[in-house]
Amino acid sequence: MSVEPFDVVDLIHTKRDRGTLSTEQISWLVDAYTRGYVADEQMAAMAMAIFLNGMGRDEVRDLTLAMIASGETLSFDGLSKPTTDKHSTGGVGDKITLPLAPLVASFGVAVPQLSGRGLGHTGGTLDKLESIPGWRAKLTNDEFYAQLESIGAVVCAAGSGLAPADGKLYALRDITGTVESIPLIASSIMSKKIAEGTASLVLDVKFGSGAFMKDPERSRELAETMVRLGTDAGVNTVALLTNMNVPLGLAIGNANEVRESVEVLAGGGPADVVELTVALAREMLALAGQPDADVEAALKDGRAMDTWNAMIRAQDGDPDAALAEPKESHTVTAEADGILSTQEALPFGIAAWRLGAGRARKEDPVHHAAGIDLHAKPGDPVTKGQPLFTLHTDEPARFERALEALEGAYSIADTPPTLTPLIAARIA
Structure with missing residues (x-):
């Protein structure tokens, strides 16, 4: 029987007492946890020590590299085109991957989007795409590479082989109150993205009510x-x-x-979705060697839409098929004349989840037709009786709890609200 080079309890003590772990200690810890030598309760204690005391730059880098080393990595060296990817920390109504991947791919750049499913109030890209009849999230490696080469855009489920240590640790953090630790979030996201093998990466890091990280400074x-x-x-x-x-x-x-998303690809869609899609596409294309790409033109002339249709068909989806329609809808109207002043993202995300658009546990099904359509945004003038938003579900019993979540989540005032920019900063 081989002797382990470190004692996990010593490492927990070091981090508990605000010490620094060495590269070798972190590599061993992640490997020993992945193979089951370090127990969940020991890793939970380590996660809490990291949550409370933080990690230095070298420690975060070592943790990320150790999680990458726990599994396989992808390589796109064989592709004839450059690769770029985007990751969002998630939010309410964040469907940007859907128009963004085909838009960037329409410029001859490969976008390998390994995406996930929603949990709680944040939606999952795969859940959204699975509302398209026939579309499948799982691809073989051969299908994945072939689609990248021919079409350029792939959105599919990540295999369990990428950074398995992260999958194990993520599940543990979720049930031990250690999710909101910057070293643990950063190493979790980046271990998967680096293992994915893309040459460049644009991050969409959210802050505010509907974000994973509420405070702008923490998000920065x-x-x-x-x-x-x-x-x-x-x-x-x-x-x-x-x-x-x-x-x-x-x-x-x-x-x-x-x-x-299809409206955006057709040259329309809400202004904020278009603004963010265009801004991220410009960043991705600049990193891929096309700083002067005319992104708006590709939305207007149909190139991006053509790539979307090809991407959906390649994964057995029918881009022309009718999407699910809800069995029941309930519209909330304005109680007075004025200007829509507030519309908080988190309560609307929770309400959509309660209507059936999200899941409480990983194994729960998602109702594709469930959700909310907004008819006004902050700053818009409204009149008494005008529809503000409509709730959709297949199970009318869900309306009551969804409406409870929305109490106090929106307001109408006499004066316009101070609107803040959608994009607060660029960090490179």
Whole structure:
């Protein structure tokens, strides 16, 4: 029987007492946890010590590299085109991947988007796409590479082989109150993205009511940490700090977010969704060697839409098929004349989740037609009796709890609100 080089309890003591772990200690810890030598309760104690005391730059880098080393890595060296990817920290109404991937791919750049499913109030890209009849999230490696080469855009489920240590640790953090730790978030996101093998990466780091990280300064710190991790690993990385105090776009759900994404690809769609899609596309294309790409032209002339249709068909989806329609709808109207002043993202995300658009546990099904359509955004004038938003579900018993979540989440005032920019900063 081989002797382990370190004692996990010693390492927990070191981090508990605000000490620094060495590269060798972190590499061993992640490997020993992945193979089951370090127990969940021991890793939970370590996660809490990291949550309370933080990690230095070298420690975060070592943790990220150790999680990458726990599994397989992808390589796109065989592709004839450059690769670029985008990651969002998630929010309410955030469907940007859907129009963004085909838009960037329409310029001859490969976008390998390994995406996830929603949990809680943040929606999952795969759940949205699965509302398209026939579309499948799982691809073989051969299908994945072939689609990147021929079409350029792939959105699919990540295999379990990428950074398995992260999958194990993520599940543990979720049930031990250690999710909101910047070193743990940054290493979790970046281990998967670096293992994915893309040459460049644009991060959309959200702050505000509907974001994973509410405070703008903490979001900036997370963005800076992730940009450093990417750069240190040889991946060209840029981050945009974006506002998630208000839902993004007018659709919150699955099928309705696909409809809105298609509107953007057709040259229309809500102004905020278009603004963020265009800004991220410009960043991705600049990193891929096309700083002067005319992104708006590709939305207007149909190139991006053509790539979307090809991307959906390649994964057995029918881009022309009718999307799911809800069995029941309930519209909330304005109680007075005035200007819509507030519309908080988090309560609207929770309400959509309660209507069936999200899941409480990983194994729960998602109702593709469930969700919310907004009819006004902050700053818009409204009149008494005018529809403000419509709730959709297949189970009318869900309306009551969804409406409870929305109590106090929106307001009408006499004076216009102070609107803050959607994109707060660029971090490189």
